[in-house]
Amino acid sequence: MTTTKTPGGPAPRGAGAGGRLRPGIGRGLLLLMSAATGLAVAGNYFAHPLLDRIAGDLGMGPATAALVVTAAQAGYGAGLLLLVPLGDIVERRRLAVALYAATALFLAVSALAPNGPVLVAGTVLTALTSVAAQVVVGYAAGAAAPQERGRVIGTLMTGLLIGVLLARTASGALSELAGWPTVYWVNAVLMALVAVALRLLMPRALPEQRLSYPALLASTLALFASEPLLRWRAAIGAVTMAAFSLMWTALTLLLAGPSYGWSEASIGLVGLLGVAGAATATVAGRLADRGRVQAVSGAGVALLLVAWAPLLAGGGALAPLLLGVLLVDSAQQAVLNSSQNVIYALRPEVRNRLNSAYMTCYFAGGAVGSALTAAVWTGGGWTGVSALGAALSAAGLVLWLLERRAARPR
Incomplete structure (x- = not known):
């Protein structure tokens, strides 16, 4: 199992001698991670019910509008292949926090997009870094005690699926309330807050391999x-x-x-x-x-x-x-x-x-x-x-x- 160490300051609850964590994840941190996974992937699904409205506002044709959905799928797939494996060779808390912060930035790019190509580019980059959710899942699977790993993974994947499912509901409601860019702005703020929370509350997780x-x-x-x-x-x-x-x-x-x-x-x-x-x-x-x-x-x-x-x-x-x-x-x-x-x-x-x-x-x-x-x-x-x-x-x-x-x- 990956060795976990605490950041500077007093060891968190459950820590033993030398600041090492005993296997297990507290309920508060688990709920934070679950919410974080859902919020990360939600940004990839906001555009689905809004394509007609976005196309009208940005002067996009139907083919370009459809690229927004394709861009999210392609970006997420690339992130899974190119970024998630980094969790085996770099410190996982730092990786997760950096990816959440980057996702917040790229969501802001989408919110400010003046035309279709910029929105597509922002969508690709947002999806690429939103694989932070999978980094968190891998972190939790390593930190969980063996007898609770199924429950921990289940809780995180519940959060992830809720994020996927509610993204469409939230985007439709927020778009009707204040326009489609509001959807991206709200998620950008939430991603930034998640990055700060994970930086403060997640213990460090050092890799065991150098490649x-x-x-x-x-x-x-x-x-x-x-x-x-x-x-x-x-x-x-x-x-x-x-x-x-x-x-x-x-x-x-x-x-x-x-x-x-x-x-x-x-x-x-x-x-x-x-x-x-x-x-x-x-x-x-x-x-x-x-x-x-x-x-x-x-x-x-x-x-x-x-x-x-x-x-x-x-x-x-x-x-x-x-x-x-x-x-x-x-x-x-x-x-x-x-x-x-x-x-x-x-x-x-x-x-x-x-x-x-x-x-x-x-x-x-x-x-x-x-x-x-x-x-x-x-x-x-x-x-x-x-x-x-x-x-x-x-x-x-x-x-x-x-x-x-x-x-x-x-």
């Missing part, structure tokens, strides 16, 4: 060759996140279309339902701490497949649609939390690189799911979306069964 940056990146990619479980879990994460992203992207088209005719603000409120599903992460984490991580994974991929039945029926009826959304969110959290518990247990000394490798595949799957939405929606509408979502979910279930089969002693 050059090129060697660090090479060793991250090499993990796919040396860790079969990482390969399985990355594949499962990619296809399940593709299904999750497909559902949320197409859901906006369905609710705004003739079947429902909802406003942007009303569509954003659906994100509140997902918050209930986010609570699954904590439950899944506690079960993982009790040795039930594989059962959680299996239940998660099975539930994700089942969820597409009420979603299909929800093309013309609200109640089954909302039930399906809740099931998808709950299932996705179970799969993500259990997979992270599996990969974090592989090699603690390369935990950030394992997380980088896994999450890069995870969000790449999400980007593919979003990209497929327009074509599937045009060709098959909500029925086509439901069929593809079910196929992706079934692929996740098959991959999990194959992983279990490969893991059996021969």
